[in-house]
Amino acid sequence: MVFALATALTVGTLLWKVVQPMNGAVQPMDPAAAMALETQAYAEAAARPGYEQPVDVPVSLRSGETLAGALIRLGIAPDESKAAVSLLSKSFNITDIKAGLTLEAAIAKPAEGAGPAQLLGLTVRTGPARQLTLTTSRDGQMRLRALEEAVRDERRVAIGTISGSLFTSAATMGATPTLTAQVVKLFAHKLDFERDIQSGDTFKLVFDRKVTESGRTVEAGNLLYAEIQAKGGVDRFYSFTPKGTNSTEYYDENGKSIKGFLLATPVYGARTSSGFGMRFHPIVGFMKMHTGIDFAAPSGTPIQAAGDGVVMDAKWWGGYGRWVRIAHNKEWETGYGHMSAIAVRPGQHVTQGQVIGYVGTTGRSTGPHLHFEVWQNHHPIDPKGAKVPQSSTLAGSDMVAFRARKHEIDTMIAQAEASPTGALANTDSNGFRFDMNTDAAQPQALAQTETSPLRNGSHPLRSAITTTRGTR
Numbered sequence: 001m002v003f004a005l006a007t008a009l010t011v012g013t014l015l016w017k018v019v020q021p022m023n024g025a026v027q028p029m030d031p032a033a034a035m036a037l038e039t040q041a042y043a044e045a046a047a048r049p050g051y052e053q054p055v056d057v058p059v060s061l062r063s064g065e066t067l068a069g070a071l072i073r074l075g076i077a078p079d080e081s082k083a084a085v086s087l088l089s090k091s092f093n094i095t096d097i098k099a100g101l102t103l104e105a106a107i108a109k110p111a112e113g114a115g116p117a118q119l120l121g122l123t124v125r126t127g128p129a130r131q132l133t134l135t136t137s138r139d140g141q142m143r144l145r146a147l148e149e150a151v152r153d154e155r156r157v158a159i160g161t162i163s164g165s166l167f168t169s170a171a172t173m174g175a176t177p178t179l180t181a182q183v184v185k186l187f188a189h190k191l192d193f194e195r196d197i198q199s200g201d202t203f204k205l206v207f208d209r210k211v212t213e214s215g216r217t218v219e220a221g222n223l224l225y226a227e228i229q230a231k232g233g234v235d236r237f238y239s240f241t242p243k244g245t246n247s248t249e250y251y252d253e254n255g256k257s258i259k260g261f262l263l264a265t266p267v268y269g270a271r272t273s274s275g276f277g278m279r280f281h282p283i284v285g286f287m288k289m290h291t292g293i294d295f296a297a298p299s300g301t302p303i304q305a306a307g308d309g310v311v312m313d314a315k316w317w318g319g320y321g322r323w324v325r326i327a328h329n330k331e332w333e334t335g336y337g338h339m340s341a342i343a344v345r346p347g348q349h350v351t352q353g354q355v356i357g358y359v360g361t362t363g364r365s366t367g368p369h370l371h372f373e374v375w376q377n378h379h380p381i382d383p384k385g386a387k388v389p390q391s392s393t394l395a396g397s398d399m400v401a402f403r404a405r406k407h408e409i410d411t412m413i414a415q416a417e418a419s420p421t422g423a424l425a426n427t428d429s430n431g432f433r434f435d436m437n438t439d440a441a442q443p444q445a446l447a448q449t450e451t452s453p454l455r456n457g458s459h460p461l462r463s464a465i466t467t468t469r470g471t472r
Contacts, residue, residue, distance in 0.1 A: 051108040054120055059103045067094055067103075074107060077116035084119055084134055087144050092124060092132055129212050149212040155224075157416040158205045162197060166228075170205065179207055179220040184268055185353050186226055186250055188304075189260025190235050193268065201230040206409055225409045226250075238406050242398045255394035255402050262306040262334065262388050263352065267359060267370050270295035276382040291380035292335070292373035299340050299368040301359040305350040306334045306372075314342050320371065321363025324356050332388065333378075337371035338362050 071081035106121035158173035208221035237250040274294035309328040317323035320337035340360025374383040
């Protein structure tokens with residue numbers, strides 16, 4: 001029933017192209033007729049004598065494994081596996097398949113537990129909006145067909161509750177990991193995402209994206225607005241390009257640049273393992289002044305420049321191991337120790353957030369971490385309490401233009417908030433799309449809508465059914 005219902009929601013918006021056989025152009029089909037065909041075909045597959053109910057199985061290739069070998073590992077007979085791969089190779093270069101590639105298979109296992117399983121369908125995504133599907137009819141004939149979805153541009157307002165992490169919660173609302181990483185970077189000088197973000201905190205995002213007709217994000221574009229409610233407060237950031245510049249920056253609701261002078265955490269996802277001040281040193285064995293903050297993270301984790309500046313040191317420096325020092329102006333400097341590798345050179349200009357090296361455990365270190373120091377007038381101070389210079393604020397015609405931009409974005413968000421709670425895929429005449437999620441449990445439900453194989457067309461049995469409409 002879920003299978004048929006998902007199709008009713010999306011089948012009218014998909015563009016299907018038959019690779020083999022091709023008996024005429026695909027004609028539009030109303031959702032009710034599509035539901036009837038899918039229910040019939042699924043019932044036929046489930047009624048195969050001597051076999052259990054069909055199941056969907058992800059197939060992930062192991063290192064050194066062939067596609068045929070992966071199918072045999074599922075219990076498919078060698079001859080049937082080779083025939084499927086041979087047919088698939090007519091439209092897909094199987095020689096370039098790399099370990100980790102995941103395909104979706106539909107199989108039926110023998111009811112008595114003896115003998116090979118039957119391969120009913122196999123789907124592989126060959127592009128952002130294109131996939132190949134192999135299906136086997138009841139008489140054993142295999143057919144290969146391609147699904148290509150139309151892609152449209154969309155401006156999206158996503159309002160959600162964090163459950164687990166911002167990355168997973170934002171993904172259920174159509175945000176890509178790259179877009180969410182941009183959000184994290186924007187808030188890095190305000191929030192420590194390891195300690196400050198809790199389940200139940202909320203976020204709002206406005207962004208452009210390219211999306212398939214089934215609702216799957218192909219590419220995320222401009223981030224227009226980001227808001228996070230955490231630690232009992234709310235921070236709101238708007239994108240704006242000042243007159244005479246080509247650089248889009250982010251500002252708070254008062255037009256103040258949110259680009260903090262220094263990032264609070266130069267390593268995303270790191271755990272604070274040691275603070276500033278006197279401590280018992282784990283290696284030397286006595287109390288010693290710790291002139292920075294340690295952020296524990298896996299070796300190889302990228303380290304970002306805390307602010308714009310010039311690299312003064314990029315070298316091995318005794319107990320600090322591989323070390324980088326950046327001068328941000330005549331008064332402020334930052335230092336980064338124990339790197340596994342350095343990605344900058346002395347004299348190089350760097351920008352805030354630029355990768356300057358990678359977490360390691362070089363020098364006097366008991367495990368992989370970043371030792372981070374902030375210096376004011378050549379003296380180390382506590383990075384958490386540093387009173388760094390304030391950001392600039394827009395003025396004049398830039399402030400007028402910013403307020404107009406802010407009003408436009410606020411209006412979009414108000415439209416989203418005025419929609420029924422939990423409404424999905426409401427699209428107004430301007431092409432805006434807004435999703436709402438107002439409780440911590442809902443991200444899982446939304447994830448099902450966004451990425452379910454039944455919704456995005458990746459289900460092998462579904463492909464077998466809907467291609468029937470293309471041959472009528």
